[in-house]
Every structure is written in C-alpha cells, then in structure tokens.
Amino acid sequence: xxxxxxxxxxxxxxxxxxxxxxxxxxxxxxxxxxxxxxxxxxxxxxxxxxxxxxxxxxxxxxxxxxxxxxxxxxxxxxxxxxxxxxxxxxxxxxxxxxxxxxxxxxxxxxxxxxxxxxxxxxxxxxxxxxxxxxxxxxxxxxxxxxxxxxxxxxxxxxxxxxxxxxxxxxxxxxxxxxxxxxxxxxxxxxxxxxxxxxxxxxxxxxxxxxxxxxxxxxxxxxxxxxxxxxxxxxxxxxxxxxxxxxxxxxxxxxxxxxxxxxxxxxxxxxxxxxxxxxxxxxxxxxxxxxxxxxxxxxxx
Numbered sequence: 322x323x324x325x326x327x328x329x330x331x332x333x334x335x336x337x338x339x340x341x342x343x344x345x346x347x348x349x350x351x352x353x354x355x356x357x358x359x360x361x362x363x364x365x366x367x368x369x370x371x372x373x374x375x376x377x378x379x380x381x382x383x384x385x386x387x388x389x390x391x392x393x394x395x396x397x398x399x400x401x402x403x404x405x406x407x408x409x410x411x412x413x414x415x416x417x418x419x420x421x422x423x424x425x426x427x428x429x430x431x432x433x434x435x436x437x438x439x440x441x442x443x444x445x446x447x448x449x450x451x452x453x454x455x456x457x458x459x460x461x462x463x464x465x466x467x468x469x470x471x472x473x474x475x476x477x478x479x480x481x482x483x484x485x486x487x488x489x490x491x492x493x494x495x496x497x498x499x500x501x502x503x504x505x506x507x508x509x510x511x512x513x514x515x516x517x518x519x520x521x522x523x524x525x526x527x528x529x530x531x532x533x534x535x536x537x538x539x540x541x542x543x544x545x546x547x548x549x550x551x552x553x554x555x556x557x558x559x560x561x562x563x564x565x566x567x568x569x570x571x572x573x574x575x576x577x578x579x580x581x582x583x584x585x586x587x588x589x590x591x592x593x594x595x596x597x598x599x600x601x602x603x604x605x606x607x608x609x610x611x612x613x614x615x616x617x618x619x620x621x
Contacts, residue, residue: 322362322364322365322366323343324365324366324368325343325366325367326368326371327367327369327371327372328371330372330375330452333367333369333372334477335454337367337477337478338453338454340365340367341477342363342365343365343367344363344365344366344367345367346368346369346370347369347427348390348422348423348424348427349422350419350422351427351433369389369479370390372390375388375389375481375482376390376395377391378395378400380487383486384486384487385400385403385404386450386482386484387400387404387425387484388426388481388482389424389425389479389480389483390424390426391424391426392421392422393411393414393419393420393425394420394421396408403487403488404441404485404487404488405488405491405493406441406444406445406488406493406494406512406513407442407485407494409441409492409493410437410438410440410509411437411438413494414428414437414438425442425483426482426483429449429462429466429472429483431470432467432468432469432471432472433469434526434529434530434531434532435506435526437496437506437526439465439466439532440511440524440525441492441494441524442462442524443463443524443525443532444494444512444513444524445486445492445511445513445522446462446485446513447461447484447485447486448460448461448462449461449462449483449484450480450481450482451474451475451480451481452481453475453477453478454477455477457481459484460473462483463534466531467531469530489513489514489516489517490514490606491514491605491606491609492511492512492513493511493597493599493601493602494510494511495510495511496508497509497593498581505527505581506526506527507581507582507586507587508525508526508528508574508576508587508590508591508594509524509527509594510523510525510570510591510594510595511524511525511526511598512595512598512599512602513602514602516552519546519547520539520543521539521542521546522534522539523535523538523539523570525570525573527581527587528574528575528576528587529573529575533574534573535569535570535572536573537569537572537573538566538572538573541565541569542566545562555606555607556607557607558599558600563596563599563600564596566595566596567591567593567595567596570595571588571589571591571592571595574587574588574591
C-alpha cells in the first residue's frame, strides 16, 4: 500500500489527479476500522492531515465556511451559535477521542446512510465545496449522497470545505439509538426554523438509502404557521398540527429492516423525533430572548 502525504492543498490535488484511486485519509475514524477488519484494501492512501487550511473555519455574513477536516470537538467548542443543529449532532458522534479526530468532511465522504451530520446540514442549508486540479464547484448537500456509501464526487475531486447557512432561528437535532453516542443511529431528525422567511427545513438520516429532506412536511408546516399567524403571535401549536407534520416526515422515509431496527420501527421513531424537534424548536422560538435565537438538545 502506497502512502501519499502532501504538505499543501495544491500538492493534494496534484496527487489525486495523478492517482484517482487514492483514498483520502483525514481523521481515519471510518477508514481505519475498514482496514482493520479487512473490509477495504486500497492501493493508495492520501493523507490530508498536514494541510492546515482544511482544519480552519471562518464566518462570513450569514455563512460558515467549515474546512473539511475541522474535528467535531472544535465544532462543539466554537460554533454553537451559528450551527446549533450541527453541534447537537456532533455531540452524539462516538467518544471524545473520536470527536477529536472525526470531521464533517469525512462523514460526508463516507456517505453512510447512518451518518449523523448530513441531516443537520440538510436542515441548516449547506453546500459542499469539491475541488480538483481542474477547478472547484459547490454541490448542494441534497445532491451530494447518491446512494449507500456513494457520492457525487468525480474521480479526481476532494472535499475542501462545507459552506453552511448560519442559524436564522431555532434548530434541533434528535437521534434514536441504544444510547446517545458511540452507537449507529436507528434514525435521526434535524429541524431548522427560519422566521425571517417563514420557512422550515428538515433533515432525516438512517431511514432511506441517503439522507433526505421531508419536503412535503416542510411545506405543510410552513403554510400552517403562516396561515394561522403563528409566526406573529408565537402561540402554542395544536397537537394535531404537530402530529400531521410528524406523519408527513415519516412518509418521506424509505427505511429497511436491519440489525438496528425494523422499517416499521424506524418510521415510528421518525414520527416521534419529528414531533419532538418541532416542539423543542417552537418552544425556543416562542420564548426566545429579544433579538436572539436558541439551539436545543439531543436525545437518545
């Protein structure tokens, strides 16, 4: 096995162009497990750990540009205000040691249906910055995963950064599993309220071949909130409204039976988590401090 270790981003792109089969190695939290269990045996590894720009982030007006190799621990410590749903998701990833090494870029590149960060990125609104020696492009996160462990990257492309909309209102993330961390999710649900445009965004994971948005549920809830003047009055949501939103969220899923749960259980869990994330988000909106928004909590 050849081990390629570029010292700069340009060297990394050149190496990937020359060796398209080289598998990127960042935190290694997924890849090393595959190597240890002999599930993968690539000819070459492309180590990205020496490239400083991949481990930095900065905030522009309304957007966070997150380097592909920024570890979860740094996201948790520094980005709670602009990216509350992503922080909640990051807190459920593995152990502290895993959070010190794992990254959103790696989680996206793996394209696992059970990945916890893609639903939060879907709800927040994100674009994946892919680059090669030929140039760069922004891929909407909705289009990035094309199937289980498959993504839309070209053979010579690497993930450079993720551009994420800063929170415009309350956001939530919830995970169903045997415990809150160190287990694969049975399912996950993320939700973001955008009061400035009276819109709602969702993200659901581990309940379809790829992470999905529940677009019909989003449209239903946005219409109900606007027609009932809930945004203006901040009054409590009727239980029937929350229940219908949850049903539509479950309808957006295409779950399967596996060792972690049946398809029927996953649909039930999505309904429960959708109702919870909506309740928590709306409570945060109703009781928000003046000119401020709040994040929330994660659950097992």
